[in-house]
Amino acid sequence: MNPEPRLVEVRRNVLKQNDVVARALRERFRAAGVSVVSLVSSPGSGKTAFLEKTLTLLRPNHRVAALVGDLATENDAARLARSQAPVRQITTGTLCHLEAAMVERALDDWQDLHQLDFLFIENVGNLVCPSSYDLGEDLRLVLISVTEGEDKPLKYPTIFNSADVAIVTKMDLAAAVEFNWDTAYSNIQAVRPGMRVFRVSAKTGEGMEDYLGFLAARLTQLRPAAV
Amino acid sequence: MHELSIAMSIVELAEEEAERRGVHINAVHLKLGALSGVVKEALLSSYEMACADTPLQGSRLIFEEVPVIVFCPHCQAQRTLSSVQWFCCSECGTPTSEILQGKELEVTALEIQE
Numbered sequence: 362m363n364p365e366p367r368l369v370e371v372r373r374n375v376l377k378q379n380d381v382v383a384r385a386l387r388e389r390f391r392a393a394g395v396s397v398v399s400l401v402s403s404p405g406s407g408k409t410a411f412l413e414k415t416l417t418l419l420r421p422n423h424r425v426a427a428l429v430g431d432l433a434t435e436n437d438a439a440r441l442a443r444s445q446a447p448v449r450q451i452t453t454g455t456l457c458h459l460e461a462a463m464v465e466r467a468l469d470d471w472q473d474l475h476q477l478d479f480l481f482i483e484n485v486g487n488l489v490c491p492s493s494y495d496l497g498e499d500l501r502l503v504l505i506s507v508t509e510g511e512d513k514p515l516k517y518p519t520i521f522n523s524a525d526v527a528i529v530t531k532m533d534l535a536a537a538v539e540f541n542w543d544t545a546y547s548n549i550q551a552v553r554p555g556m557r558v559f560r561v562s563a564k565t566g567e568g569m570e571d572y573l574g575f576l577a578a579r580l581t582q583l584r585p586a587a588v
Numbered sequence: 589m590h591e592l593s594i595a596m597s598i599v600e601l602a603e604e605e606a607e608r609r610g611v612h613i614n615a616v617h618l619k620l621g622a623l624s625g626v627v628k629e630a631l632l633s634s635y636e637m638a639c640a641d642t643p644l645q646g647s648r649l650i651f652e653e654v655p656v657i658v659f660c661p662h663c664q665a666q667r668t669l670s671s672v673q674w675f676c677c678s679e680c681g682t683p684t685s686e687i688l689q690g691k692e693l694e695v696t697a698l699e700i701q702e
Contacts, residue, residue, distance in 0.1 A: 366614050366701045371605060375597050375618075375693045457590055490590035493625035493693065518672045519625045522687065554675050554683030 379494055382461035386497025393474035394584045399496055402504035404486030407530040409437045414563040416444035423478040428467050430459040430485045458490035492523040506531040507540035518552040526557045533562040595634035599644050615648040615699035621692035622656050622672055656690030
């Protein structure tokens with residue numbers, strides 16, 4: 362028995378389990394040719410309204426479905442179902458974020474991924490915790506609404522760095538809350554240089570066309586053979 | 589607050605190592621990147637909770653906090669960020685989002701007692 366403590370090297374990634382599942386999901390999505398887009402934001406920034414509009418506008422020309430994470434209620438799923446797209450709720454209970462294994466479980470006995478163009482995953486409203494968890498998506502959108510203040514990116518640089526594209530929502534309220542676009546844009550660029558930003562209003566439809574065009578272009582990239 | 593589930597993963601991982609090696613663990617060394625999305629203080633108190641009634645009870649969690657390192661395309665060099673609110677080269681000011689380090693959440697070593 363050696364009473365002297367000693368240090369041994371281990372090098373193990375704490376989130377490895379999630380990363381392994383996320384990687385498998387990403388391969389599965391790629392093989393099925395489905396573009397998987399996730400949405401993160403703080404509570405109340407308009408994720409559900411934005412997603413409902415997205416689903417409604419895409420549906421005439423694309424096959425779409427959505428998974429929606431929520432702490433306790435099924436209200437969001439009910440709202441999204443109005444778009445007529447298949448929607449499945451993931452109730453996380455007290456968990457503040459989605460994990461890859463929850464997405465994997467939710468896909469069981471549900472949609473044939475090969476029959477989809479886009480699968481959307483709405484994360485739990487939270488700008489902190491979701492940043493650590495890869496869900497296997499090929500595009501992560503971070504949403505901020507004009508009512509939240511222009512400095513949101515500076516307060517949550519980590520989530521902006523885990524996302525690919527920023528969406529500024531509720532543009533119809535911009536004038537009423539004296540939203541300063543230049544400041545918001547430069548704050549986004551400060552924490553994530555080169556980040557693509559779209560300005561939208563789910564209510565009036567402003568800016569939706571640009572953003573949907575961007576999604577469609579990505580789908581074409583993903584499936585060069587698709588028409 | 590996802591620190592508790594992360595603390596539980598750390599304890600689980602350390603318990604596994606302890607069992608495999610047949611040793612007692614005094615301390616767990618964790619590398620924590622400035623962009624890991626984890627708050628050190630919250631993880632510390634969660635760790636204590638997660639250790640309760642496990643062989644890890646009473647063990648310490650020792651942090652190695654690592655800053656964000658980016659690659660500057662202009663200088664063609666690695667640069668340490670002075671602030672996570674300003675992703676640019678600390679020498680020439682060129683904006684960059686090519687992150688080389690800073691997202692780590694990794695158990696690097698264990699202080700063991702045989």
